[in-house]
Amino acid sequence: xxxxxxxxxxxxxxxxxxxxxxxxxxxxxxxxxxxxxxxxxxxxxxxxxxxxxxxxxxxxxxxxxxxxxxxxxxxxxxxxxxxxxxxxxxxxxxxxxxxxxxxxxxxxxxxxxxxxxxxxxxxxxxxxxxxxxxxxxxxxxxxxxxxxxxxxxxxxxxxxxxxxxxxxxxxxxxxxxxxxxxxxxxxxxxxxxxxxxxxxxxxxxxxxxxxxxxxxxxxxxxxxxxxxxxxxxxxxxxxxxxxxxxxxxxxxxxxxx
Numbered sequence: 001x002x003x004x005x006x007x008x009x010x011x012x013x014x015x016x017x018x019x020x021x022x023x024x025x026x027x028x029x030x031x032x033x034x035x036x037x038x039x040x041x042x043x044x045x046x047x048x049x050x051x052x053x054x055x056x057x058x059x060x061x062x063x064x065x066x067x068x069x070x071x072x073x074x075x076x077x078x079x080x081x082x083x084x085x086x087x088x089x090x091x092x093x094x095x096x097x098x099x100x101x102x103x104x105x106x107x108x109x110x111x112x113x114x115x116x117x118x119x120x121x122x123x124x125x126x127x128x129x130x131x132x133x134x135x136x137x138x139x140x141x142x143x144x145x146x147x148x149x150x151x152x153x154x155x156x157x158x159x160x161x162x163x164x165x166x167x168x169x170x171x172x173x174x175x176x177x178x179x180x181x182x183x184x185x186x187x188x189x190x191x192x193x194x195x196x197x198x199x200x201x202x203x204x205x206x207x208x209x210x211x212x213x214x215x216x217x218x219x220x221x222x223x224x225x226x227x228x229x230x231x232x233x234x235x236x237x238x239x240x241x242x243x244x245x246x247x248x249x250x251x252x253x254x255x256x257x
Contacts, residue, residue: 048105049084049085049086049105049106049107049108050082050086050087050103050105050108050110051108052108052109052110052142052144053145053146053231053232054142054146054197054229054230054231054234055110055142055229055234055235056232056234057079057082057087057103057105057110058079058082058256058257059079059080059081059082059087059257060078060079060257061078061079061254061255061256061257062076062077062078062079062254062255063076063077063078063234063235063251063253063254064076064077064251064252064253064254065077065249065250065251065252066190066249066250066252067247067248067249068247068248069240069245069246069247069248070244070245070246070247071247073093073094073095074093074094074252075091075092075093075094076091076092077089077090077091078090078092080100085104085105086102086103086104086105087102087103087105088100088101088102088103089101089103103141106140106144107144108143108144108145109140109142109143109144110140110141110142111137111139111140111141111154112141112154112156129162129163131160131161131163132158132159132160132171132173133158133159133160134156134157134158135157135158135159136155136156136157137154137155137156137157138154138155139152139153139154139155139177140152140154141154141177142229146181146197146199146229147181148181148182148183148184148197149180149181150180150181151178151179151180151181152179153176153177153178153179154176154177155174155175155176155177156173156174156175156176157172157173157174157175158172158173158175159171159172159173162209167211168211169209169210169211169216170209170210170211171207171208171209171210172207172208173205173206173207173208174205174206175203175204175205175206176203176204177201177202177203177204178201178202178203179199179200179201179202180199180200180201181197181198181199182197182198182199182200183198184196184197184198185198185228187228187236187237189236189237189250189251189252190250190251190252190253191236191250191251191252191253191254194228194230194233194236195230196228196229196230196236196237197228197229197230197231198226198227198228199226199227199228199229200224200225200226200227201224201225201227202222202224203221203222203223203224203225203240204220204221204222205220205221205222206220206221207221219243220243221242221243221245222242222243223240223241223242223243223245224240224241224242225238225239225240226238226239226240233251233254234254235251236250236251237249237250237251
């Protein structure tokens with residue numbers, strides 16, 4: 001159980017930290033070693049419900065990340081599909097975990113986990129499958145426009161099942177995120193040096209798992225995540241601290257059709 005929960009938490013943390021999954025369209029490029037103060041991506045699309053300057057969305061776009069800290073490894077984020085009201089993204093982790101999630105778009109505001117779209121997030125690892133549905137949602141993951149000093153929040157409640165080697169357990173997850181934007185600053189990662197908007201979020205995750213009538217005790221997960229977003233490039237770095245889950249995620253490369 002603990003191993004499964006650890007991998008499931010990894011995907012949930014990536015979602016909550018704001019790697020949460022969108023990213024970018026443009027004129028088609030592959031990111032690597034862009035100069036300071038610029039991005040190597042194409043111009044962000046400025047029309048359509050998913051048009052967001054910091055996290056534009058296009059089907060087939062991919063971003064590769066390296067994670068260090070409580071879990072070390074790499075993962076790839078991809079936009080699987082985009083429709084008139086949202087999109088689907090997917091994270092594939094180095095250890096075989098695959099997380100798929102749905103997003104809503106509202107005039108440029110991006111909202112993780114579709115409350116009306118059935119399965120809102122799923123994670124697969126070997127013989128383990130988690131399948132969650134959103135039961136309550138308020139706020140936004142990333143507003144349509146962000147300037148220094150802006151503040152926003154999001155609350156998500158999800159419920160579903162975890163199936164491990166044929167045995168099922170019921171699970172719930174209540175997550176709240178409270179974010180504040182800072183001034184742009186220079187940030188360097190493997191993919192290059194960028195002028196990025198810094199967003200600091202306070203996250204609280206409460207998970208409950210019940211199997212065979214027994215509730216598994218899981219302490220609340222509370223952490224701070226500092227995220228950096230680059231216009232027309234998207235999320236390039238995150239540093240999270242708290243609950244023994246300290247982690248750093250950095251963009252290593254990206255490809256935009």
